[in-house]
Amino acid sequence: xxxxxxxxxxxxxxxxxxxxxxxxxxxxxxxxxxxxxxxxxxxxxxxxxxxxxxxxxxxxxxxxxxxxxxxxxxxxxxxxxxxxxxxxxxxxxxxxxxxxxxxxxxxxxxxxxxxxxxxxxxxxxxxxxxxxxxxxxxxxxxxxxxxxxxxxxxxxxxxxxxxxxxxxxxxxxxxxxxxxxxxxxxxxxxxxxxxxxxxxxxxxxxxxxxxxxxxxxxxxxxxxxxxxxxxxxxxxxxxxxxxxxxxxxxxxxxxxxxxxxxxxxxxxxxxxxxxxxxxxxxxxxxxxxxxxxxxxxxxxxxxxxxxxxxxxxxxxxxxxxxxxxxxxxxxxxxxxxxxxxxxxxxxxxxxxxxxxxxxxxxxxxxxxxxxxxxxxxxxxxxxxxxxxxxxxxxxxxxxxxxxxxx
Numbered sequence: 001x002x003x004x005x006x007x008x009x010x011x012x013x014x015x016x017x018x019x020x021x022x023x024x025x026x027x028x029x030x031x032x033x034x035x036x037x038x039x040x041x042x043x044x045x046x047x048x049x050x051x052x053x054x055x056x057x058x059x060x061x062x063x064x065x066x067x068x069x070x071x072x073x074x075x076x077x078x079x080x081x082x083x084x085x086x087x088x089x090x091x092x093x094x095x096x097x098x099x100x101x102x103x104x105x106x107x108x109x110x111x112x113x114x115x116x117x118x119x120x121x122x123x124x125x126x127x128x129x130x131x132x133x134x135x136x137x138x139x140x141x142x143x144x145x146x147x148x149x150x151x152x153x154x155x156x157x158x159x160x161x162x163x164x165x166x167x168x169x170x171x172x173x174x175x176x177x178x179x180x181x182x183x184x185x186x187x188x189x190x191x192x193x194x195x196x197x198x199x200x201x202x203x204x205x206x207x208x209x210x211x212x213x214x215x216x217x218x219x220x221x222x223x224x225x226x227x228x229x230x231x232x233x234x235x236x237x238x239x240x241x242x243x244x245x246x247x248x249x250x251x252x253x254x255x256x257x258x259x260x261x262x263x264x265x266x267x268x269x270x271x272x273x274x275x276x277x278x279x280x281x282x283x284x285x286x287x288x289x290x291x292x293x294x295x296x297x298x299x300x301x302x303x304x305x306x307x308x309x310x311x312x313x314x315x316x317x318x319x320x321x322x323x324x325x326x327x328x329x330x331x332x333x334x335x336x337x338x339x340x341x342x343x344x345x346x347x348x349x350x351x352x353x354x355x356x357x358x359x360x361x362x363x364x365x366x367x368x369x370x371x372x373x374x375x376x377x378x379x380x381x382x383x384x385x386x387x388x389x390x391x392x393x394x395x396x397x398x399x400x401x402x403x404x405x406x
Contacts, residue, residue, distance in 0.1 A: 045093060113152075262282050335389075
């Protein structure tokens with residue numbers, strides 16, 4: 001297929017996916033007004049702080065009472081949609097509670113949309129491929145990506161985390177490691193998607209990045225203690241584990257629905273191994289993947305190493321939903337930019353793009369999530385992409401050694 005025809009086909013496909021998303025959002029408008037989206041947890045957490053009930057931020061009776069004030073029409077809940085994020089994040093949503101729920105939801109998504117507009121502008125100095133591409137087209141592509149759409153539909157905070165990873169990328173690229181660590185520290189509102197990346201930096205001996213991360217982490221712990229009090233803040237890890245177990249029992253957050261390594265192992269080995277054996281296997285493989293990602297980041301091709309580290313982070317994260325795959329926007333942009341700079345579009349790199357192309361197929365997401373309950377299979381394209389990057393990095397090392405020996 002000629003390049004011009006390929007671009008036309010790609011744009012047509014993206015437009016079709018975006019049309020599906022717009023249709024889904026329109027059909028969900030009444031449910032959004034009633035309080036069905038995940039934004040409910042952020043709004044209720046903000047209201048709890050605003051009412052001076054910070055010590056009861058994780059009290060389910062208080063959460064349910066607050067949510068009944070603006071989401072009483074949600075018929076599927078017999079209790080609260082639990083706020084399980086760290087205390088410090090709740091502060092961010094206090095200003096939103098001065099607006100009605102639906103208005104706050106629209107404002108929050110407007111902010112996320114502005115972040116999407118800013119991301120290509122932030123990355124343009126480092127990604128030449130983005131320079132001729134208008135920012136609206138970049139946003140169009142992002143919104144055609146099902147995980148990003150779901151993040152907006154649910155009113156989630158993952159787009160903010162994508163921005164923090166982008167800022168960390170820019171700082172690491174400029175060798176401002178301490179600042180990079182600080183940006184990652186601010187991402188601890190989703191600690192399970194940040195800590196694996198920080199572990200990779202630790203293995204790379206990025207001491208200043210680790211220092212920056214720990215500095216912000218300590219500050220956020222102090223803020224959380226100030227918000228809730230010492231005893232309540234210390235009980236947060238136990239509460240998160242309680243919510244995880246409760247949601248698993250209610251079949252609202254089960255591993256087979258998670259697009260990560262844990263979900264994939266539960267899907268494939270459900271009958272072959274017991275749960276403790278599967279968990280042990282996942283832990284061992286996760287450690288191996290983190291070590292592998294760190295080893296392949298060393299040397300040249302910074303963007304390849306960063307991309308592999310991000311993909312690995314998503315795979316080994318303990319918890320994941322569809323919208324968490326929004327983080328793939330950055331490694332996808334890095335890999336496309338790198339490949340076009342090196343050799344242009346050839347068969348080898350088309351093989352790399354193929355896994356990500358699969359992730360742009362909204363009907364596949366919907367089928368796996370809604371009909372087959374096997375959304376964990378979405379981890380497979382990530383594994384394929386990671387494997388291709390590892391092979392590419394290995395070839396680069398062999399080529400460098402051969403050149404040095406001449």
